[in-house]
Amino acid sequence: MSNTTHHTTQPKPGQPAQPATHVKRAWAEPFKIKMVELLKVTTREERVAALQEAGYNTFLLKSDDVYIDLLTDSGTNAMSDVQWAGMMLGDEAYAGSRNYYNLEQNVQKYYGYKHLIPTHQGRGAEHLISRILIKPGDFVPGNMYFTTTRLHQELAGGTFVDVIVDEAHSSENLNPFKGNVDLKKVEALIAKVGAKKIPYISVAVTVNMAGGQPVSMQNLRDVRALCKKHGIRVILDATRAMENAYFIKVRESGYADKSIPEILHEMCSYSDGATMSGKKDLLVNIGGFLAINEWDVFEEARNLVVVYEGLHTYGGLAGRDMEAMSRGIVEACDADHLRARIGQVEYVGERLLQADIPIVKPVGGHAIFLDAKKFLPHLKQTDFPAQALAAELYLESGIRAMERGIVSAGRNKETGDHYYPALELVRLTFPRRVYTQAHCDVLVESVIEVFQNRQKIKGLKMVYEPKYLRFFQAKFEPIA
Numbered sequence: 001m002s003n004t005t006h007h008t009t010q011p012k013p014g015q016p017a018q019p020a021t022h023v024k025r026a027w028a029e030p031f032k033i034k035m036v037e038l039l040k041v042t043t044r045e046e047r048v049a050a051l052q053e054a055g056y057n058t059f060l061l062k063s064d065d066v067y068i069d070l071l072t073d074s075g076t077n078a079m080s081d082v083q084w085a086g087m088m089l090g091d092e093a094y095a096g097s098r099n100y101y102n103l104e105q106n107v108q109k110y111y112g113y114k115h116l117i118p119t120h121q122g123r124g125a126e127h128l129i130s131r132i133l134i135k136p137g138d139f140v141p142g143n144m145y146f147t148t149t150r151l152h153q154e155l156a157g158g159t160f161v162d163v164i165v166d167e168a169h170s171s172e173n174l175n176p177f178k179g180n181v182d183l184k185k186v187e188a189l190i191a192k193v194g195a196k197k198i199p200y201i202s203v204a205v206t207v208n209m210a211g212g213q214p215v216s217m218q219n220l221r222d223v224r225a226l227c228k229k230h231g232i233r234v235i236l237d238a239t240r241a242m243e244n245a246y247f248i249k250v251r252e253s254g255y256a257d258k259s260i261p262e263i264l265h266e267m268c269s270y271s272d273g274a275t276m277s278g279k280k281d282l283l284v285n286i287g288g289f290l291a292i293n294e295w296d297v298f299e300e301a302r303n304l305v306v307v308y309e310g311l312h313t314y315g316g317l318a319g320r321d322m323e324a325m326s327r328g329i330v331e332a333c334d335a336d337h338l339r340a341r342i343g344q345v346e347y348v349g350e351r352l353l354q355a356d357i358p359i360v361k362p363v364g365g366h367a368i369f370l371d372a373k374k375f376l377p378h379l380k381q382t383d384f385p386a387q388a389l390a391a392e393l394y395l396e397s398g399i400r401a402m403e404r405g406i407v408s409a410g411r412n413k414e415t416g417d418h419y420y421p422a423l424e425l426v427r428l429t430f431p432r433r434v435y436t437q438a439h440c441d442v443l444v445e446s447v448i449e450v451f452q453n454r455q456k457i458k459g460l461k462m463v464y465e466p467k468y469l470r471f472f473q474a475k476f477e478p479i480a
């Protein structure tokens, strides 16, 4: 294909990206539909009322008032018939459920870690590892913050330090691995505070807050080598590790012929353990785990999980949930699944770029991020432009997105001022195996409509602010 008039979203190192038309047919879903869930289409008047009641926060909308729900890819996946069949095989014993052992086996087989602690979801695992490894006054470097990850580090007395490459903060830069850790930043932190004050580095694969950008295998290898030299652990946030593995397969030289399980295994081999939200990669509606190689850390986690989640062989999950997650590991590692999953996101990205809509490039694995600063240049960051844009998109079409900007970033606990993230984004997140290409077309048309009328969009003021993770429950009003 040599049609150079097409925009491109997915670069390959050392060569220009293929026009996305090249892959259009390739992402056809590797499944057919056996059961459907009916959607409700609302009127504009109904949406105006619903949005006002929700305080202009899409998190506070009732899902019944939403047409296409792109709030999150967390727990919104459609399970397969094989997973549902597994639900019927739940062994709801209090202790030693067979589904725990099935899950343990698949975690060992696919991720390669030795020990498993199930948790009710990802943040349960983050809580445990933060409590166990972080002492007050410690520093925890990470490739961009994630909301719950950073909060648990802070609650344990640690300070999060962002060590992601600078390119991640630009929505234009086409680096294929914008999730990479900047080793110089890690070295600078070690020089400043000393390795003893750094219990571990948390490496997210892919990086949610940077737009689902992946980390390269080379970078993981380099991080491992540096940390080993200084006796610092590497803990993966493996929430979207399989999507990251897919990006390595298609973008990093030397991996095209490797299978996803082989790549995943190698990625995890450069770490000591992982926190995991099964609600993303693993195609379930609830579940997560902590996986760890060190016996001492495992032992402590096994003690603590009983206090906070449940016995160490269920960690807050029903047996059936563990079975669905265990089976989800196998399905999520399928290259055709990942290709369709990421292909759908690329399809929408491509169409939005063709319409000159400002989005984060390259398109990441689980979401399209609208660049609200470029979309609404007439608004100040303290007018909450991304929040306002998400609200407008809902009014226009009943599509639910979420803010990933100044509201999500929260406040600096020292100064009390907002954090001012460089990127002010609206996230359109794609549940796995849920929406069709026609839904994607409706989405594209709606975003274009909002873009054409963007001058009319006003900023918001915050009228209620919760103490923690304010983006979930904050309320707003339009600026008069």
Ligand SMILES: *Cc1c(COP(=O)(O)O)cnc(C)c1O
Pocket (backbone or CB within 6 Å): 074, 121, 122, 123, 124, 146, 148, 149, 204, 208, 237, 239, 276, 277, 278, 279, 280, 287, 288
């Ligand atoms: C969702 C998510 C988490 C937290 O997991 P929950 O299951 O929502 O508690 C942690 N890290 C990343 C990157 C996530 O996307």
